[in-house]
Amino acid sequence: MATFLQQLVNGLTLGCIYALVALGYTLVYGILELINFAHGDLVMLGALLSLSLMRLFLDWGIPLPGAVALALAGAMAGCVGVGLLLERLAYRPLRQAPKLAPLITAIGLSMTLEQGAALIWGRDYLAFPDLGLSHSWVFGGIVVTAIQGVIGGGTLLLLTVLLWIIHRSSLGRAMRATAQNPVAAQLLGVDTDRSIALAFVIGAALAAVAGLMVGAYYQVGHYTMGFMLGLKAFTAAVLGGIGNLQGAVLGGLVLGLLEALGAGYLGDWTHNVFGSNYKDVFAFALLIAVLIFHPSGLLGRHAPEKV
Amino acid sequence: MAEVLLAVAGLTVRYGGIEAVSDWSLILHAGEKVALIGANGAGKSSTLKALAGVVTPAAGKVSFAGVDWQGVPAWKRARAGLTLVPEGRGIFPRMSIEENLLMGVPQNTTSSRETLAPVYERFPRLGERRGQAAGTLSGGEQQLLALGRALLTRPRVLMLDEPSMGLAPKMVEEVFAVIEEMTATGVALLLVEQNARRALKLCPRAVVLESGRTVFSGEAVECLASPQLRAAYLGD
Numbered sequence: 001m002a003t004f005l006q007q008l009v010n011g012l013t014l015g016c017i018y019a020l021v022a023l024g025y026t027l028v029y030g031i032l033e034l035i036n037f038a039h040g041d042l043v044m045l046g047a048l049l050s051l052s053l054m055r056l057f058l059d060w061g062i063p064l065p066g067a068v069a070l071a072l073a074g075a076m077a078g079c080v081g082v083g084l085l086l087e088r089l090a091y092r093p094l095r096q097a098p099k100l101a102p103l104i105t106a107i108g109l110s111m112t113l114e115q116g117a118a119l120i121w122g123r124d125y126l127a128f129p130d131l132g133l134s135h136s137w138v139f140g141g142i143v144v145t146a147i148q149g150v151i152g153g154g155t156l157l158l159l160t161v162l163l164w165i166i167h168r169s170s171l172g173r174a175m176r177a178t179a180q181n182p183v184a185a186q187l188l189g190v191d192t193d194r195s196i197a198l199a200f201v202i203g204a205a206l207a208a209v210a211g212l213m214v215g216a217y218y219q220v221g222h223y224t225m226g227f228m229l230g231l232k233a234f235t236a237a238v239l240g241g242i243g244n245l246q247g248a249v250l251g252g253l254v255l256g257l258l259e260a261l262g263a264g265y266l267g268d269w270t271h272n273v274f275g276s277n278y279k280d281v282f283a284f285a286l287l288i289a290v291l292i293f294h295p296s297g298l299l300g301r302h303a304p305e306k307v
Numbered sequence: 308m309a310e311v312l313l314a315v316a317g318l319t320v321r322y323g324g325i326e327a328v329s330d331w332s333l334i335l336h337a338g339e340k341v342a343l344i345g346a347n348g349a350g351k352s353s354t355l356k357a358l359a360g361v362v363t364p365a366a367g368k369v370s371f372a373g374v375d376w377q378g379v380p381a382w383k384r385a386r387a388g389l390t391l392v393p394e395g396r397g398i399f400p401r402m403s404i405e406e407n408l409l410m411g412v413p414q415n416t417t418s419s420r421e422t423l424a425p426v427y428e429r430f431p432r433l434g435e436r437r438g439q440a441a442g443t444l445s446g447g448e449q450q451l452l453a454l455g456r457a458l459l460t461r462p463r464v465l466m467l468d469e470p471s472m473g474l475a476p477k478m479v480e481e482v483f484a485v486i487e488e489m490t491a492t493g494v495a496l497l498l499v500e501q502n503a504r505r506a507l508k509l510c511p512r513a514v515v516l517e518s519g520r521t522v523f524s525g526e527a528v529e530c531l532a533s534p535q536l537r538a539a540y541l542g543d
Contacts, residue, residue: 170414177399177410183361184397186381187390188410188460 002141007264008257013148013217015256016155020210021233022240022248023162024203030243031179031199033099037106038086040230041113042079042204044223046211047128048121050075051221054129064132068212076208082113083204087197110230117223126221133216151213158209159249162202166245175199179243228280232259235287241300250298258282309336310372312464312495313358313389318367320353320519327353329519331367335464340496342506342527344540345516351499352394354516355466358497359391360384372463386413388463392470396453400442404433407441407452411459426455429485447478454485465489466497471505483509503540507531515540 021043028036050071057067086109094102133146166172177185178195186192214229215221232255240251263276290297313335320328328350335341343351356362358369360381369376371387385391399407408423427434430451436444441452450470457465470486471479483505490496500506507513513530515523523536530536 170409173402173406173409176402176406180399180401181397183381184393184399185410186361187359187385187393187397188456189382189385189414190410191380191382 005142007260011257011260013151015253016151017210018233018236018256019249019252020206022236022252024207025237026248027199027203034102038109040226041110042207043211044226046075046079046208047215047221049078050212076205079204079208080201083200087200128215128219131216232283235283239290241297244299247299312337314370316368319365320357321365338493340510341512342510343499344503349516350519390457390460390462391466392453392457394468396449398441398449403438404441405437411456447474464495468499
């Protein structure tokens with residue numbers, strides 16, 4: 001039982017990170033029907049930017065909380081800038097092109113970002129500065145570390161802000177209108193280009209936060225770290241129903257839990273034929289199963305719209 | 308004579324090799340009501356779309372209240388006071404009725420919820436169901452929603468594309484009553500309508516399109532008096 005609950009805590013932590021990244025995929029897909037495969041690399045960029053900035057600010061003698069806050073702000077600004085550049089220079093010119101063109105572009109951008117990061121940060125694993133969040137509490141045999149608490153709390157806060165923006169603000173209303181009927185939105189005075197850019201901005205800002213979280217959690221940064229994370233977050237978005245915000249969160253949490261439980265129990269169940277290193281197989285087996293049996297995902301729509 | 312609101316000269320719209328609108332011109336004054344009549348494929352919808360800026364014309368000049376609209380995007384045209392209710396109504400099916408209406412309220416007005424009150428008063432059905440997804444409304448109710456929303460944009464020129472299409476006769480009457488109310492306050496109207504008889508009753512001026520060209524432009528009574536036009540468009 002203790003193992004189960006422990007894996008639950010670990011899984012939810014992982015799930016929070018997947019959820020934040022999955023939201024970026026789903027926001028852009030919801031408005032453009034584009035899978036932005038470069039999104040995972042924005043998480044990597046967020047992690048490496050915050051890593052470097054934090055080191056810099058700590059060198060300057062800025063106290064740790066201030067250095068973390070400034071590094072996060074810098075990483076968010078950097079990721080948003082790159083996200084906007086991708087939209088403006090790569091995706092917008094292809095908006096009328098066949099679907100395959102922006103998809104291939106996205107894969108190309110992903111490689112460009114990775115190799116660009118390798119040029120800047122090198123190909124070695126980089127140690128993430130210690131955020132002093134390693135202390136932990138024990139609740140009835142279950143260990144919860146401070147970083148897990150910060151990830152959970154931060155995710156909750158961001159989700160609240162995001163849902164408010166999308167569902168309560170006029171900017172969010174304009175974004176949803178753009179997603180549902182772009183021509184009608186324009187006819188009502190909505191600058192749909194701005195709505196689309198905003199989806200990239202929000203996704204990139206969330207990716208930067210997720211980058212800092214994942215770097216701090218595993219205490220490592222590497223130019224390829226966005227690849228697997230991006231694929232899994234994409235899986236989470238599909239699992240929840242791509243284009244659906246609540247679905248992305250649910251998909252992220254479910255995927256994180258399944259992975260953690262898989263890692264915890266796979267060895268026992270299979271008499272150590274498969275170990276915890278097969279946990280990634282879980283994620284993708286799940287993706288394939290969803291695509292075969294329920295392609296619209298847990299919360300996705302599949303009923304045709306009444307016009 | 309009232310101010311010239313919309314001036315169109317030599318408008319041409321092409322889709323691939325097909326010319327939908329050819330060298331088309333129109334002068335629309337403030338408060339003027341014009342019915343745009345023509346068979347399917349005569350270029351009526353293409354004309355409205357080009358004026359609204361959602362279709363880029365191959366040639367021609369459009370100016371609004373004296374401002375040249377070359378290259379002005381659709382959303383800016385809408386904010387300037389040209390509102391098109393497109394064919395199919397253009398509602399947001401997964402947004403609530405209230406949110407659909409709020410999309411019509413100009414961005415810089417703050418007390419947006421109070422501005423909805425007159426719409427709910429005029430259309431109690433929409434008020435009762437304000438929290439419901441707009442996609443659950445019937446076709447006629449969706450058309451009323453689209454008209455109510457267009458009213459909130461405070462248009463100077465209102466363009467309606469087939470507002471009565473696919474509606475039950477009783478609903479057609481209601482839709483026309485609403486259009487009449489909406490334009491009674493001096494809003495200029497450009498109305499594309501299959502139901503030519505009904506459109507000519509509402510609009511004092513008629514323009515008849517054939518293969519993207521104007522074949523008649525004049526008073527509605529003249530149009531109703533012409534045997535050829537009656538035979539072609541009024542089924543006499």
